[in-house]
Amino acid sequence: MTHPTADSQPAGSSRPFDVPYRRFSPARIGTIAGSTVTQLLRMRIVVFLVLFCVLVVAVGFSFPVLDPEQQLKMLKDVSFGALQIYALIMAVVATSLLLPKDVEDRTLYTILAKPVPRHEYLLGKLLGVLAVIAGGLVIMDVVLSFVLWQKQHSVLADNEAALMLQFSGKIPAGLLEQANANLIAQGLTWYLHLAVWAIFLKAAVLASLTLLISCFASSTLFTVISGFGVAILGHAEGLLRDYFFSGGAGTFDKSLSALLAVAIPDLGIFDAVDAVVSGKALALSEMATMTGIAALYVTGYVVVSHLVFVEKEL
Amino acid sequence: MKARHWALIVLLLLGIVKIPVERAASRTLRDHQVLQPPPNLSLRDNLGQLSFAAALGGLRSLVASITYLQGFTAHEHNDWASVDRLMTITTLLQPRYAAYWDSAAAFMSYDAAHYYRYNRERPFILRDQLYQQHIERGQAILQEGLRHLPNSARLHEQLGYVFARRMQTGDRPQPGDTWLPPDHKRAGEEFLKARQCGALPAIERQAAYQFALLDNDPEAWRTGYEILMRTYRTGFRPEGMLLAIKTFEEKLGIPAAQRIPEGPRLPAR
Numbered sequence: 001m002t003h004p005t006a007d008s009q010p011a012g013s014s015r016p017f018d019v020p021y022r023r024f025s026p027a028r029i030g031t032i033a034g035s036t037v038t039q040l041l042r043m044r045i046v047v048f049l050v051l052f053c054v055l056v057v058a059v060g061f062s063f064p065v066l067d068p069e070q071q072l073k074m075l076k077d078v079s080f081g082a083l084q085i086y087a088l089i090m091a092v093v094a095t096s097l098l099l100p101k102d103v104e105d106r107t108l109y110t111i112l113a114k115p116v117p118r119h120e121y122l123l124g125k126l127l128g129v130l131a132v133i134a135g136g137l138v139i140m141d142v143v144l145s146f147v148l149w150q151k152q153h154s155v156l157a158d159n160e161a162a163l164m165l166q167f168s169g170k171i172p173a174g175l176l177e178q179a180n181a182n183l184i185a186q187g188l189t190w191y192l193h194l195a196v197w198a199i200f201l202k203a204a205v206l207a208s209l210t211l212l213i214s215c216f217a218s219s220t221l222f223t224v225i226s227g228f229g230v231a232i233l234g235h236a237e238g239l240l241r242d243y244f245f246s247g248g249a250g251t252f253d254k255s256l257s258a259l260l261a262v263a264i265p266d267l268g269i270f271d272a273v274d275a276v277v278s279g280k281a282l283a284l285s286e287m288a289t290m291t292g293i294a295a296l297y298v299t300g301y302v303v304v305s306h307l308v309f310v311e312k313e314l
Numbered sequence: 315m316k317a318r319h320w321a322l323i324v325l326l327l328l329g330i331v332k333i334p335v336e337r338a339a340s341r342t343l344r345d346h347q348v349l350q351p352p353p354n355l356s357l358r359d360n361l362g363q364l365s366f367a368a369a370l371g372g373l374r375s376l377v378a379s380i381t382y383l384q385g386f387t388a389h390e391h392n393d394w395a396s397v398d399r400l401m402t403i404t405t406l407l408q409p410r411y412a413a414y415w416d417s418a419a420a421f422m423s424y425d426a427a428h429y430y431r432y433n434r435e436r437p438f439i440l441r442d443q444l445y446q447q448h449i450e451r452g453q454a455i456l457q458e459g460l461r462h463l464p465n466s467a468r469l470h471e472q473l474g475y476v477f478a479r480r481m482q483t484g485d486r487p488q489p490g491d492t493w494l495p496p497d498h499k500r501a502g503e504e505f506l507k508a509r510q511c512g513a514l515p516a517i518e519r520q521a522a523y524q525f526a527l528l529d530n531d532p533e534a535w536r537t538g539y540e541i542l543m544r545t546y547r548t549g550f551r552p553e554g555m556l557l558a559i560k561t562f563e564e565k566l567g568i569p570a571a572q573r574i575p576e577g578p579r580l581p582a583r
Contacts, residue, residue, distance in 0.1 A: 066386065069413055074379050081376035088371075174514050182413070182468075202372070235371045238340055239352050241333065262329030266336040267372070268349065275348045277375045278411040286348050289339050296335065300328035307321035 021115060028116055029124045036128020037135075039101070040094055049136055052082050053143050060147045068155040072186035075151060076277045079144045083137060083196065084273065087203035090133045092227035095210040098125050100220045108314065119306040126211055126302065133203045141196045145188055152187030156180055185279035194287050195276040201294035202270035206231055208301035209265065215308040233260060234267035241266070265297050347410055350374060360403050369407060378407035382414065385421070394426040398451065405459065412466045415459030423452020423476050449480045467511035474504030474517075478524055498524040499534060506537075519545060519555065526558045526565075535565050546574065 059078045063071055102108035111121055159179055163171045210227040217223040233240075240257045270290055272282060343349040357366060361377070369377040385400035401418035408414055430436070430444035456473040463469060478501035505513075505521035518541050525531070525538030539562035542555055556574065563573045 063383075066383075070382070073411075073413075074383075077376045077379040081373050084372050172514075172516065175516075178514055232367060232371060237336075241337060242352070261333055262326065265332070266340065268352075269336060269339055269343065271350070271372050271374070272343075272348050273372065274350050274375045274408065275410070278408060280347060280410070282348060283346070286343060286346055289342065293332075293335060293339055296328075296332065300324065300332075304321045304325050304328070307317045307324065311317045 029120050032124025033127040037131050040132045052140050056147050060151050069182050069186050080273045087199050091203040091207040092210050095129050095207045096220050096223035099214045118310050129207050149188045191276050191282045194282045195273045198270045198272040205265050205297040208298045212301045212305040215305050233264050237264050237266040238268045378404050397421050409462040412468045419452040419455040423449045465511045467508045467513040470504045470508035474501045477501035498527040526561045
């Protein structure tokens with residue numbers, strides 16, 4: 001393929017191609033990612049974010065009969081559940097829609113008719129989806145943090161008032177601190193943001209795998225179903241892998257579990273939410289492990305996607 | 315070779331590379347208690363297909379919260395079998411969250427046990443059996459919880475209280491009763507473990523009070539006496555503690571010169 005250069009421009013014409021052509025251009029990728037974000041925002045995902053905010057505020061003031069620690073945990077559980085569902089749906093459905101929609105709108109032909117390599121198009125699309133997922137998660141994280149902080153302060157004040165009443169204004173030394181320690185562990189900590197990062201990593205892996213599927217899939221429905229199938233199997237991949245390495249399984253079972261273990265990413269690795277919601281502190285080294293594994297998957301799936309997409313007849 | 319063949323080769327290589335990496339990472343993250351152990355497949359029968367899939371799909375904490383709420387509702391209706399079943403599921407889903415073990419044990423060893431004990435609609439012998447069974451169930455739940463969380467001050471403390479209170483103060487076993495008497499020795503030991511795990515100093519004094527109730531255990535008396543004397547020297551001297559110190563002085567035969575000056579007199583033995 002020949003690309004226009006400054007030398008190929010007719011004399012005297014304006015010179016739009018003065019900038020030398022680069023085989024890899026972050027600016028081109030950024031443009032495609034930007035248009036993908038616009039494309040996705042037009043699909044009214046903001047409605048989901050508004051619903052999330054309403055849900056968090058509602059749960060924040062629900063279940064008053066539970067003890068204060070459980071109230072805080074319930075708020076986190078419901079909110080993180082919504083965060084995970086949002087990230088999962090966006091990673092699978094939004095990514096599945098991208099290529100078919102571009103084919104349907106003929107945008108794909110317009111873009112690829114220009115000197116845009118296919119790998120840049122794929123990267124731009126993936127980054128666009130990831131930007132929308134990340135933006136949504138950041139907004140939801142901010143709302144959750146604010147409501148949780150408010151709830152935590154209200155619960156701590158109630159707790160102190162109850163102890164003051166119980167001990168006639170003289171709370172024994174250390175008792176308030178210990179009673180508050182459990183509540184603070186269930187309140188707003190910076191580990192919650194690391195759990196949000198873990199959700200994003202999982203969504204990034206799933207989105208890159210869905211992009212790979214959509215490169216060879218014949219229909220959007222097939223991509224969506226396969227994406228959700230991978231999401232479910234990916235969470236059970238640890239069990240499959242253990243089964244593969246266990247001694248007792250038969251040849252057929254072992255082959256099947258080995259095939260699935262090779263083909264499907266272990267999404268369970270990114271399930272730090274359970275530990276964080278229970279009050280466990282996360283170390284940065286643990287997050288680095290998760291991030292490294294996610295980078296391995298995303299790089300691998302993008303390379304394979306490119307190899308499939310580069311030969312695809314459009 | 316076509317690009318699609320390369321795609322297959324890269325995918326296969328990625329799969330082969332990722333398995334040992336995933337395996338090592340899972341093991342490390344599980345050892346650091348960041349990841350939960352894989353859900354028990356028997357949970358599927360209790361949870362139902364959809365909830366099991368949700369629990370497997372990263373919503374384990376949310377499913378645990380829902381089963382906890384269901385258990386709480388069953389508790390309000392005194393449906394103790396359902397409470398036990400639902401709390402078992404909850405603790406299986408999140409075995410590293412001490413509050414679930416604590417609640418599950420309290421529901422059984424206090425609420426259910428006393429519900430049956432004072433339920434006059436049932437024959438006395440049945441009430442007796444159910445009372446004992448539910449206290450034992452609460453103990454078993456806490457002991458199982460401590461298997462997952464061996465350093466939980468909260469669970470050690472609660473187990474101490476169950477051993478100490480499993481028959482209310484003032485009750486005395488009657489001939490033919492099978493009610494469990496308090497086990498002051500084990501209660502004291504659990505309170506000491508709780509203190510070692512970070513519980514308040516008051517819990518250590520609880521251990522001493524339990525040891526003061528033992529009939530013949532000089533080693534435990536000595537431990538209890540030292541705990542209380544340590545507190546006594548700080549200047550904190552509540553009436554109950556002085557009484558317990560006097561008990562230890564009598565039991566250990568502390569010389570008169572070393573005994574504390576104040577405190578209530580013990581009744582003549």
